[in-house]
Amino acid sequence: MKLPFSESYKIKMVEPIRRSTREQREQWIEDAKYNLFNLRSDQVFIDLLTDSGTGAMSxxxxxxxxxxxxxxxxxxxxxxxxxxxxxxxxxxxxxxxxxxxxxxxxxxxxxxxxxxxxxxxxxxxxxxxxxxxxxxxxxxxxxxxxxxxxxxxxxxxxxxxxxxxxxxxxxxxxxxxxxxxxxxxxxxxxxxxxxxxxxxxxxxxxxxxxxxxxxxxxxxxxxxxxxxxxxxxxxxxxxxxxxxxxxxxxxxxxxxxxxxxxxxxxxxxxxxxxxxxxxxxxxxxxxxxxxxxxxxxxxxxxxxxxxxxxTDFDYLETRIKQVAYLGGLLKDYGIPIQFPFGGHAIFVDAKRFLPHLPKEEYVAQTLAIELYIEGGVRGVEIGTLLADRDPGTGLNRYPDLELMRLAIPRRVYTNNHMDYIAAALINVFDRRDKITKGFKIVKEAPILRHFTVELEKA
Ligand SMILES: Cc1ncc(COP(=O)(O)O)c(C=O)c1O
CATH class of the missing domain: 3.40.640.10 (Type I PLP-dependent aspartate aminotransferase-like (Major domain))
Structure with missing residues (x-):
């Protein structure tokens, strides 16, 4: 039998993470003004907000x-x-x-x-x-x-x-x-x-x-x-x-x-x-x-x-193959994602995931909120909120790509976590027709607004 691919490290120290109920998450995200940056980390089960500064040191x-x-x-x-x-x-x-x-x-x-x-x-x-x-x-x-x-x-x-x-x-x-x-x-x-x-x-x-x-x-x-x-x-x-x-x-x-x-x-x-x-x-x-x-x-x-x-090849192979593992699970189910898979993250194409939502209602943000409510998985919007307003006209800039990014921290999660993330997103995908409303902005900063923006249901 061909030996399968396997991680190039083993785990010496662990940090517990906690599950929560759907009802708790619905309340927490409302309290957070529908901004995932406002959630406390213990309100999140798997945190894919960013791969920045979230890796496990050796x-x-x-x-x-x-x-x-x-x-x-x-x-x-x-x-x-x-x-x-x-x-x-x-x-x-x-x-x-x-x-x-x-x-x-x-x-x-x-x-x-x-x-x-x-x-x-x-x-x-x-x-x-x-x-x-x-x-x-x-x-x-x-x-x-x-x-x-x-x-x-x-x-x-x-x-x-x-x-x-x-x-x-x-x-x-x-x-x-x-x-x-x-x-x-x-x-x-x-x-x-x-x-x-x-x-x-x-x-x-x-x-x-x-x-x-x-x-x-x-x-x-x-x-x-x-x-x-x-x-x-x-x-x-x-x-x-x-x-x-x-x-x-x-x-x-x-x-x-x-x-x-x-x-x-x-x-x-x-x-x-x-x-x-x-x-x-x-x-x-x-x-x-x-x-x-x-x-x-x-x-x-x-x-x-x-x-x-x-810059060690074995480490990089482990890392990028884990991202691709998650990508493969989503791709096999027909979830619209950016091809080929990115190095640090899987990017879900929110416009194709929720084609019926108007762009004015922040489609990728809506998807990220739904994924959080579904499974306590925190992704991030890389779309209209992130794009800020045009400094000249003050109008929203609608980027060509409206994405939800699932960034994978380095050496932190196992492939069981990837299975969990995929299952949560698949559940959202299966009920996507019932997601008929997005969000509107209540409060925003003039630059880098996505960090502090406050939203309510549209
Ligand atoms: C491509 C790129 N450049 C710059 C930055 C900013 O780095 P930092 O968050 O350390 O300020 C980031 C952070 O995510 C990034 O992805």
Whole structure:
């Protein structure tokens, strides 16, 4: 008998989770103003709100925590993380930050001014938030295939080079301080960008004299997909692929809460000493001195160790196969999901799941609420609420994709949990015709409203 695939770790410490009744959940979600972010974690049975900062650290990471050097300057932890970043990404200069959006804040404070243009592939919401907060514009140049959820394309995170070139031609280089490529592309479904595309984007950017940064939260998962799906990479190691990927960037921002498998942390990597020097002032102002930037020494140690573990093939295979296991269960039942399966999450196509609901009633949010009521599973809306209003017109922006994301924390749940999640969503699918009403907004913030929005039944 062929031996089946199995996880590349065993469990040493556990955290109990509690079931609840449907009646309790109906009350709790109403009390939470139908915003899943407002639920207490003990009101959730399986938490798929995010894969960010929710992973389980390894025994090596926990032991590294004990070795943390909390000296204000010159700490060994600083050199540990610096060496790990140089070895894994190739970037010579780096600034630590407390998380990914802090890295964006420092970078954009350094290079972005009003009316600037930042092309990219479906910018993540915090990236777009930082750009629009500075009255600049994020222009999405993702390939059209990314928006057809039924289409099986290996690299739906790719940039459409024609779209990009049109943007680069239409504006002077002085108005485009950076191109941001998100690897993997969270907003379009955790979809990877091919090496070929990264290479071509860099070539074009060089022709136009424009800097390229990678939003690198899930760079290792991107490398895994390149290894598995792109010709010429099967025999290369994940670390070799990662080094080649970053050779096509001038710098990177990192939310270490994803692929470095820590609960908190981030950084910016640079090739340019000049840019690093300029960014340093903002880092000190917003984050802390350059040898810790918002992290304690023990956090930097765990992060450095996490960079090595997160780029280990066996770990990545376990992780991505678990996501695909859930995807397979849903696909087999005919639930409309984004194909191919993402690296960190399964994205359910809410418009096809609930086609009868009007877009004004927040379709993906409605689906996420129904899934919570059904089984205590907390997903998240990646749709109209997340897209915010157009800063110019004040009108809702209706994105092409209205998705419910089921993000799988790293090394946390077992495949029995995946079975449970699938069963809960299947139950919702079976009664989808009875879901005839969505939600309306009662209260919202002008930017990143989905975190705090309050809703009531439409
Ligand atoms: C692609 C991407 N970029 C940036 C961020 C922001 O990182 P953080 O949550 O650490 O601020 C996230 C968080 O989910 C992300 O997915």
């Amino acid at each position: 025994q090596m990471q926990w032991s590294e925590m004990m070795l943390g050097d909390e000296s204000y300057a010159g700490a060994s932890s600083y050199f540990k993380i610096k060496n790990a970043i140089r070895e894994i990404t190739g970037f010579e200069y780096f600034l630590p930050t407390h998380q990914g959006r802090a890295a964006e804040n420092v970078l954009f404070s350094t290079i972005l001014k009003e009316n600037d243009i930042v092309p990219g592939n479906s910018h993540f919401d915090t990236t777009k938030g930082h750009i629009e907060f500075r009255k600049a514009h994020a222009i999405d140049c993702t390939i059209d295939e990314a928006f057809i959820t039924t289409l099986d394309h290996p690299f739906k995170g790719d940039v459409d080079l024609n779209k990009l070139e049109n943007v680069l031609k239409a504006h002077p280089a002085s108005q485009i301080p950076v191109i941001i490529i998100t690897i993997t592309c969270n907003s379009s479904g955790g979809q990877p960008v091919s090496m070929k595309n990264l290479r071509e984007v860099k070539k074009m950017a060089d022709q136009y004299g424009i800097t390229v940064f990678f939003d690198s939260a899930r760079f290792a998962e991107n490398a895994y997909f390149i290894k598995i799906r792109e010709e010429g990479y099967r025999d290369k190691s994940i670390r070799e692929i990662v080094r080649e990927m970053f050779s096509y960037a001038d710098g990177m921002t990192m939310s270490s809460k994803k692929d470095a498998i820590v609960n908190m942390g981030g950084f910016i990597g640079f090739n340019s000493k000049e840019l690093f020097d300029r960014a340093t002032m903002y880092n000190i102002l917003f984050e802390g001195y350059i040898s810790y930037g918002g992290m304690s020494g023990r956090d930097m140690n765990a992060l450095a160790q996490g960079l090595y573990e997160g």
